[in-house]
Amino acid sequence: MSSTVLILTEDGDTQARHVARALAGRGADTLVLDPGWFPGVARISVALDPSGSARRTLLTDERRVDLDRLTSVWFRRPGPPLGDPADDGPVQQNGLASDVWDTLDCLAVPASRAVIQRAQRKLYQLSAAGRLGFELPSTLISTDHDELLDFYLAHQGQIVTRVLNRPWAITERNPQEEVPTLTDPKGTGPFPLVAQAQVLRRLALRVVVTGSQVFAAEIHSPTSVRRLRPHVLPDDVRLRCQNLMHALGLSFGTIDLTLTPEGRYVFLEVNPGGGFLLIEEITGMPVTEALCDLLLPASPA
Secondary structure, rough: OOOOOEEEEEOOHHHHHHHHHHHHHHHEEEEEEHHHHOOOOEEEEEEEOOOEEEEEEEOOOOOEHHHHHHHOOEEOOOOOOOOOOOOOOOHHHHHHHHHHHOOOOOOOOOOOHHHHHHHOOOOHHHHHHHOOOOOOOOEEEEOHHHHHHHHHHOOOEEEEEEEEEOOOOOOOOOOOOOOOOOOOOOOHHHHHEEEOOOOOOOOEEEEEOOOOOOEEEOOOOOOOOOOOOOOOOOOHHHHHHHHHHHHHHEEEEEEEEEEEEOOEEEEEEEEEEEEEEEEEHHHHOOOOHHHHHHHHOOOOO
């Protein structure tokens, strides 16, 4: 029987499509699904017999998928169902979909949704990384404007800020979103902020951990992501990256590090849905093959 892999991600995800093609090349039946397609393009049905045994079915305009026969599910970058904000249909759809995703009896990559959500929390990441021996930037997480302003002044304004548990304030999707202004008492708003001292950098590093395999790339120019090179991590840093992913409960993800002029490796963050496709294309590191190995575990002999 052929393997079946479900990839949950946002529409237009080229990385997910690339991995799906690689899985298909191995003979796997693969479906890339945007949860935003519920309830229009995609539907879910769950039937339970008197003993409580469930049969979960996913239907699209093109196919029918028996979710109880999945080999694995990759929670790549799934979003919630979309719909008319004036009604609560999307909320109810999201509730059903969440129940289904959380009760699938198959391999979940990089982990179950609950574990992924916990691993994405900034404080949880930093605490785990620090316990494992990573050097961290000086950090303040606070809702108190005076504390944040003191931190800003203590570091001569050389800090970076973000809203807690959200992407960095200026993103490709929303380039107009402004970083909170710590010198303005009203600028921080009601949200908890993460403020970190800037670290002098010789290189930015993106580390991709896929199961037991570790791939590291140097980013030599912040203005040209195509200036990428493979990077050989010291054995202790490599092991620390593996141990961090294990501590967070993740089988896959990216770790961003800074290499200082003195040769110190400073931890920045973990992203369970981090990108690697450009790194693979430029450096030739076989990340996709390693991820396919993860999604298609070998059957016991």
